[in-house]
Amino acid sequence: MKVTVLSGGIGAARFLHGLANTIEPSSITAVCNVSDDLTWHGLHVSPDLDTVMYTLAGLEGEFGWGVRGDTQTTIETLRGLGSEEWFSIGDRDLATHLYRTGHLRAGSTLTEVTQALMTAHGVEVNVLPVTDEPHPTIVRTAEGDLQFQDYFVRLGAGVNVTGFEFPGRDARPAPGVLRAIGDADLVVIAPSNPFVSITPMLVVQSVRQTLARAPGKRVAISPIVAGAAVKGPAAAMLESLGYEVSATSVARLYQGLIDLFVVDAADEALLPEIRALGIEAVAVDTMMTGDEGRARVARNVLVAAGFEP
């Protein structure tokens, strides 16, 4: 059984962690968003790839990103030099960015560096960046166009979003991405932000078409529970873009791409309206609290999709 997960950051990482504790990790492929990537003092930082890596390695920080218990010597020294640092990068985390940047500059692809980093961290899930090419998300706001991290971290996602731009939308998929979607028995769209985690992957050349035609079962997990986002700015984005803040709105965004939409048990009342979109729907516990919660959600999704873990 082959499972491919379209992954953003924290929500996806936790689902993948639960899944890797439920089925054989090497049967899982994570196709990962890179449109949050940024250049920080010359270093290539890939927040979603790193969150997935640290979480699968059991190293993730308290808030879901970075390395748990990491020290902040370098960033504090930078601040002492007068550098305005709105990004907090720990000393151990920094090694990942140095490693990646050094290998990219030496000619490796992001796919190759990612594989090397995953191996070094003992991660058996096959983690693929959706593309090896630059493919940033530009967030359109009342304050002008912003780089994603500028919007998300510096401004704390505190400005009204009016749209998104993907100047790298013609990026080619990284090796293995289309096959991972097309060959999987089960494709899961993780409970990630539909606008800035999932859509940027869908606009990569052929990804949307491959998913639309994929013969495997295609399931999405709602990142919106009871009218709020479990993590991050998805609810605020839905609202400022004029959508109702509900799981149903997310299901509508995935129409034509999924066979089954999984909402949290708290949203059971939404099942009829989601089914009215022509999408099979089910309500299960999707709260990924602790290692057990993560594995339970993975099992719930597998069972809902018709697979016996």
Added chain:
Amino acid sequence: MKVTVLSGGIGAARFLHGLANTIEPSSITAVCNVSDDLTWHGLHVSPDLDTVMYTLAGLEGEFGWGVRGDTQTTIETLRGLGSEEWFSIGDRDLATHLYRTGHLRAGSTLTEVTQALMTAHGVEVNVLPVTDEPHPTIVRTAEGDLQFQDYFVRLGAGVNVTGFEFPGRDARPAPGVLRAIGDADLVVIAPSNPFVSITPMLVVQSVRQTLARAPGKRVAISPIVAGAAVKGPAAAMLESLGYEVSATSVARLYQGLIDLFVVDAADEALLPEIRALGIEAVAVDTMMTGDEGRARVARNVLVAAGFEP
């Protein structure tokens, strides 16, 4: 009284430190070698500029480079990822390279970044990179052409040097460099490696000519004492290039550029042969042990050059 010091790394930094404790620091300009600079995992590292900065700030590490008492979290994590790290960069030191790289990428010149870093470290000496342009030293050896740090750190300066190449020899001097040499009352060639610290600066456009015609008193301090280098590979280079390993050989390299050559008291016997080159020569204590030793050497050089500190 204006003093300009042509500076390599450790020897120059110690002399500058002594000088800054002897005369008004803001009357001192250090023109600094950048031909040891390297790109490390995408970061711009300037070893000589940093050694001068940390030493003048009283932060220099036990062995003369890096930050004293620095932690090694990031580099040890990198090693744990399987990265072969022959360069040891501490966590606090790393902030300097991130700061420099970020500002260079944002369009600042190396001169501007250097000034900002010096100010942040409370350094009042005016420290100038000799050029803002790439200007690496290539070391020719029996093992082939090597980048300087490859030769110096990775191979521990343990291969025979047959020559040097400066592919950036047409680099333009950074703003203020020629004026600092031409306007100084005293120009000091620090006790640095003549081949890989001083020569790379002399081959920058107009630097040699400006020094040859400079109206101030021009003094060089021998980095060779009693037939050995105080620090680094100068003696090994002299030998493998077919020179006698002595202060006299260094004086000969600077013929036409200096008025006075300062040797250590241990080399007093060499004074006649140096004077025979047409260079005034004097023997004084040049051992820069401790803060007091550094200041004493600075005073000795000033007095020998005819200045009363």
